[in-house]
Amino acid sequence: MSHDEQVAAEQAARWNGPSGRAWADNQDLLDRLYEPFEKLLVRYVDDASGQQVLDVGCGTGSTTLAVGRVSGGRAVGVDISEPMIAVARRRASSADVSADFVTADMQTHEFTDTRFDTIVSRFGVMFFSDPVAAFRNLHRATTGSGNLRMIVWRNPDDRDIMVAAENATASLLPDLPPRPPSVPATPGQFAFADPDLVSPIFRESGWRDVSIDPLDVDLSMPAGDMLRYVTTFGRVGVQLPTVDETVRAQVIERVSETFTGFADGADVRYTAACWLVSAQA
Template sequence: MRTIDDEQTARWNGPAGQAWVEAQAVLDEMFRPFEDLLVEGVSTERGGRLLDVGCGTGSTTVAAAQRLGAQGSCVGIDISDPMIAAARARAEREGVPARFVLANAQDHAFEPTAFDTIISRFGVMFFGDPVAAFTNLRRAATHDAEVRFVAWRSAAENPFMTTAERAAAPFLPNLPARLPDAPGQFGFADASRVRRILAESGWTGIDIRAVDAVCTLPESELVRYFTLFGPLGLILREADEQTRAHVIETVRAAFEVYVQGAEVRYAAACWLVTARA
């Protein structure tokens, strides 16, 4: 029987992971406000042993390593082989001694009390068993460690993120539905659920704060963006050429409200979550 974790592993080692690698420069720039928010909160006085959960292609891990300097030790973990390969190449290219682990943070055998800071930029919403995952991360944390992550608020508060699937739905009846509380982009939309997950995992001093940021991407990258990512990106590659062309035209028109000249701008509604081990 195929588990949620199996599905996530297959997804992020398949087209979804490869899409992130292909578009990493655009995505990193688009999510820069949240990377900056996380990295600016990394204390250089805590000991400098940092874990980046769901590190993807390594942008946040490398930025944290640059902030901590030579005294720091940064590790990124992700289940996606293509993204971890890209992260390792990035660190080598930028001369940063960050280390990357290909594994699932939910059950990876971390060294106990190995980290005094744990961060994540949109990487913790995909766990099949989030309580088990955050329990495992707490074991990997020192007794006074801090976890600090950014997760999306609700789909209703982030209409940009569902524009493509809403516009394409009449033409693609098999579009995957987003299920409340299921692993995925909006899996941590319910703040009370997030608080409960952390509390049951043994974390304390939980603080959940709404943060909003304006994100941008070049208009020239818009079509590539919505054809690669989200539910539409997963299914569009299976459509025939005529349907695909019609969907792209329709969806591009639906995004026009976000286009300002050569730039696409939208408001991203997220949670900034912090807690102590």
């Protein structure tokens, strides 16, 4: 097995295992927190009047369904995680929306009967073992005038709620997993954080008129929901199940104390640092 094949297999196991189940189990939480990103992508699709729209790394389908409501055509969501796709299909079956969902790896999956006018993604493209192959495959899946719009994470600073929680609990969680390096060859949340490394991927895979613009989005939820988010996802969320109940209680207390610096009435609010990436086929 090659290195790329091994990494792809690891990602498939991750998103069909604990990570995928965590996203599926907390679909309501993530939909509410990430709704501002969804609205941005929906607005773009509405402006672009795309008839055939592909949502890459669609997760539990919220963005796909929202896009389907405005595209005037067909929306397709693709994700490597069967647990998340199963949730997306259940949601679609109860919604009056033209949306389909496919469990597949976009590095290799071929859409033989459809060419897409628009490709969107909300935090779904940072986990490819071979990003050039993936975006070349996406390029092949578009029409001649197809376009792409995706949102990815920038490197966060201390104003990010996850970073603040990590700093507050570092002494209690000395085995916090390291942040993967911000390079596309290392799949992870911040793999696309460095635009100087990301731009060549698009050029090599056939895309043109590439722009990578900073996007700062205010995210807000009630304190109890934000606590659930921080202690389920990110590095604190990964480490928390490995500690005993005493340490767990101490971690939760410190995270809760951290929220005072982000308080907005009964809510916790912070600014998410992202990139908005656009390209033409």
